Amino acid sequence: MALARPSVSRRGILIGALAGGGLAVGYLLRPHRxxxxxxxxxxxxxxxxxxxxxxxxxxxxxxxxxxxxxxxxxxxxxxxxxxxxxxxxxxxxxxxxxxxxxxNTVLAAKWAPLWMPFASDLAGAPEGMIARRWAEDxxxxxxxxxxxxxxxxxxxxxxxxxxxxxxxxxxxxxxxxxxxxxxxxxxxxxxxxxxxxxxxxxxxxxGFSPPDPPPLRPEPMAEKPGEFVPGAPLRYPRLDLPSKVDGSWTFAGDVRLPDMLRAAIRHAPLGKASVSGYDGNAGKGLRGFARFVQGPDWVAALAQDWWTAETALTRAAPRFRVARGSDSGEIDTALDEAMAHGSPTRIHLAGDKAAVEGAMPVQIRYEVAPGLHASIETACATARYNGGRLELWIGTQAPEAARSAAAEALGIHTGDIVLYPMPIGGSFDRRLECAHAAQVAVLAKEAGRPVQLTVSRRQEHFATFPRTPAVAVMAARPDPEGRPMAWRARIAAPATAREFGRRFFSGDAPFDALDAVAEADDRMAVEGAIPAYAVPNLAVDHIPAAIGLPTARMRGNAHGYTAFFNESFVDELAHRAGREPLSFRMAMLGHDPRLAECLQRAASLAQWGGGGDNSGQGLACHVIGEARIAVVAGARRDENGVRVDKLSAVADIGRIVNLDVARQQIEGGLVFGLGVALGCSASYAGGRPDGERLSDLALPTLADCPAIEVEFIDSTADPADPGEIGVAAVAPAVANALYSATGLRFRRLPLFAEDM
The missing domain is CATH 3.30.365.10 (Aldehyde oxidase/xanthine dehydrogenase, molybdopterin binding domain)
Known part of the structure; x- marks a missing residue:
């Protein structure tokens, strides 16, 4: 799946730079057309x-x-x-x-530690020449x-x-x-x-020559939060909305080619696995069945329709030899061992180093289980192979990686692959992984006809690398008023971002990537762990944990659990000190008036009552880059479990390009975050997750969705992404609300994983 390498390697660039810069400068300054x-x-x-x-x-x-x-x-x-x-x-x-x-030079610079792990600071500026040239190449x-x-x-x-x-x-x-x-x-x-x-x-x-520089308008595109009263017509309605409503929007599964076969697939468990056998005669007698195709760790069936292919696979009962599977018990043990005996790497230190060492008066442990993606559309792709060239219709977040995966599987050059980009029915970073591009390419070549591969929901879950599990021990030394004078976060988790980088950029097999970074520190694995609050002495440590389970990116990524750690912990500190949670937070936000305004506005919007007296209200806030959000959750526990009645959110995402889209993204993030809080996880046995259907993930249905209020701060700051900030603060807000309602602290995600 590795991206195709340029003729000048990054190692060569660094060697040239160290040798005097001649090669590096020549590479960077050579003309590009x-x-x-x-x-x-x-x-x-x-x-x-x-x-x-x-x-x-x-x-x-x-x-x-x-x-x-x-x-x-x-x-x-x-x-x-x-x-x-x-x-x-x-x-x-x-x-x-x-x-x-x-x-995408901005993302190339942000991910520089993944594609250039040594001296990545040289490529860390989006406007820098190294990141730009690498991204172009x-x-x-x-x-x-x-x-x-x-x-x-x-x-x-x-x-x-x-x-x-x-x-x-x-x-x-x-x-x-x-x-x-x-x-x-x-x-x-x-x-x-x-x-x-x-x-x-x-x-x-x-026919005219364009001016240099371009004569930009004085002001960039911006919509103000107060411009549109409820029900007012939109100035820029979504271009994709009409076709999505009437069903004419074309996804990968809607592609139809002449003489096309459909394919179903069975994947090996997550582990070092191979196909040990299957009944090759199982398709006989099934009308429309074409053939079976075996890959290194998968078996597919081809037929005139998908249901026939799926039925043939069920009858064939593929078997897999698993040398190294993943089990939840072993994962938990590995995290415990890492926390107890692992070697922490200090990711961040502010203030006095001695103040954050040793035992502290307050130490609380939090846990997060592996999280599964639950995108609306399962993996689907169509391929046509003819004369050494491949056409590929696929929804992917990484088109060149998809081309490279298909090219490697067929032994051809990426230049011989034409990729038609298709929209995706939800992704949450699941479609950064491109295994199905390689699989459908092989199937098309073997069949000698166009093939459409559609992965079932069950197989989608089995093949998904989950968001990493993690354990955190949060420690603080409060002053006489309860405010933390020293704060230390120790987070045990695999080097999940580096592991993804090995698969994505170097083409490592999943367990090869896992082994390569087993002892590595990973700043991106603890992103968001630096709290938003002014704490005089602060430390964040990452403890690598070898959990034996490949992990991947997910919407919100590390912020999805670091916000839970931070905001649950600060809420506990407030209650231990007998302080009201909002004022406790506000006292530590003098340096960040934008986040303070979000908190105040959210409290007003939700009619915050202080979070006491069994009110069932909980508060949380978080920062991702330049985006800020505060969320107040109203929750209760009834005979059916947890019921979240209301989410009130105020976000500052800088200059807003499209207010309606921004609102949709915040609302979608809040609902996604609610799914992370109450479900969206799995236990593993022999590399297989226990969740086979969406219904197994305890995701919120439409009937479960609370009333949602969203407001925005009018800001002139640079635009920030609204898509992930909504995810982060929901789980701690709900956990804090449940404490208010019940007096019980929930310190593990998903929240129902604990006895309620």
């Missing part, structure tokens, strides 16, 4: 890599990030439309092919970590500003007026009473 990724069609004219304008005035915007519900096919076109002055009713979207012109168009706006707003605005200037030049030449005397708005170029649609000007405009 890339072909235009989107060819204009009939009566269309391209304006760089981002925009095409047709003779009828329709503006097509390239979107190099996969749409998986986060609204990127609205956000980037909206940025272009505002800068260009286009009519939103004439804006269309075109999924962009893999291209160096769409390199690897056609790094990955969608992850909410980086779409940060990575692409600048290039998209510049392209739109250049196109606007060219349209103005074309109109001004027609009217024999100065370009400065023309204006552009609502899809029209105007001068006094004269006006022209973009369409008639596109051909002439494409």
């Amino acid at each position: 890339f072909p235009l990724p989107l060819e204009p069609g009939r009566d269309e004219y391209a304006f760089g890599a981002w925009i095409k304008i047709a003779a009828d005035g329709v503006v097509s915007v390239a979107v190099p990030q996969v749409e998986m519900g986060q609204g990127v096919t609205t956000l980037l076109p909206q940025i272009v439309a505002q800068e260009l002055g286009a009519d939103w009713r004439q804006v269309a979207v075109e999924p962009a092919p893999v291209s160096a012109l769409y390199a 690897h056609r790094f168009n990955v969608t992850a970590d909410g980086t779409s706006v940060a990575a692409y707003e600048g290039p998209a605005r510049a392209a739109a500003a250049s196109a606007r200037a060219l349209l103005v030049q074309a109109a001004a030449a027609r009217w024999n007026v100065a370009p400065e005397a023309c204006d552009v708005a609502a899809g029209l170029v105007t001068h006094g009473e004269k006006r022209l649609n973009f369409g008639p000007l596109a051909r002439e405009a494409a």
Whole structure:
């Protein structure tokens, strides 16, 4: 699954830099020219890599990030439309092919420790040349970590500003007026009473030379929280909404090709496993059955329809030889051993080192079980192999990694693979893994016909690498008023981010990656563990734990458990001191007025009553990058278990590009976080999770969803991602609310894992 390597390796770059810099400088400064990724069609004219304008005035915007519900096919076109002055009713979207012109340099810089683990600081700046050149060379168009706006707003605005200037030049030449005397708005170029649609000007405009630098509008795209009263029409409604409502939006499972076979699959348990056998005659007598295909650790059946293929596999009863499986008991033991005897690596230290050493008056243990993804759409891909070339229709967050996985499986070059990017029905970072790209490629080659592989829900869960389990011991030394003068977080967890990096960037097999980083420290595995509060003496330690279970990324990633540790702990400190939880937090936020305002506004929105007297209210807040959120949960326990009645959230995500999309993302994150709090986990035995269906994960149904209120702080800070910040604070808010309602502390996720 490794990304294709450039002709100059990163090791060579570093050696050249150490030897005097000649090789590195030559590599970085060599000219780069890339072909235009989107060819204009009939009566269309391209304006760089981002925009095409047709003779009828329709503006097509390239979107190099996969749409998986986060609204990127609205956000980037909206940025272009505002800068260009286009009519939103004439804006269309075109999924962009893999291209160096769409390199996600922001994510490349953020993930530099994963692809350049030594001296990663050299590549840690998104605007730096090392990250940019690496991202271009690897056609790094990955969608992850909410980086779409940060990575692409600048290039998209510049392209739109250049196109606007060219349209103005074309109109001004027609009217024999100065370009400065023309204006552009609502899809029209105007001068006094004269006006022209973009369409008639596109051909002439494409012949002019673009200005350098592009003449950007004074203000970037922004929507204010108070602009839209409830029920008011949206200025930029989602472009994908109508087709999703009427069912015409095409996902990977909707692809249909002539003479196409369907495939079902059985995966080996998570472990070092291989196929030991199956009944090869099981498909006989099944109408439409074609054949079985065996992979290194999977068996697939091909048939005219998926149900026949699935039935054949059930009858074939594939068997697997597992040399090293994963068991929950062993996982728990490994985490306990790491916490008791492991060697911690200090990830962060502030203040006096001596103040955070040794035993402290308050020490509390928290635990998090492995978390399973529960995306709406299971893995699905279609492939057609002919004459040494592969066509691949797939929903993936990492298109070049998918091409590389398929190419490696077939023994061909990535240049011989054409990937058609498809939207995804939910992902939560599950589609960063590309095993199904390799599998469907092999199936298409073996069949000699197009093949569509659809993974069942049961097999999706069996093949999923879960979010890592973790154990934390939180320690504090309070002052006489109960505020922590010293705070130490020790978190035992595998080096999950480095493990993912080995699979993703180096192509390691899952257990090879696991073994390679077994003793490694991992800053990303404890991201978010630095509390938002002003604590004079603070330490965060990571203790690597070899748990024997491959782990992966998930929505919220480490913030999904570090926020639970921090906000549960600070709530316990407040109650131990006899302090009201809101004022206790506010007293430590003088350095962060943005988060303090979120807390105050959330308390007002929820009519916060102090969290005492069995009110059933709980409070939590968290920071991810420049995004901030405060959540108040109203929860109770009844005969059916935990009932969360209300979630009130206030977020500061900086400048908001699209208020409606931001609200959807925060609301979706809150519901996802509720799923993490109450379920979404599994126990493992022999490498198999015990959850086979969505119903086994105790996810909240529509009937379980609480009333949700979301408000935003009006901010001029740079835009921050709303997609993950909502996830982090829900679990601790619910746990704190349950303490208020019942007097019981829940220190393990999911919360129902403890006796209630």
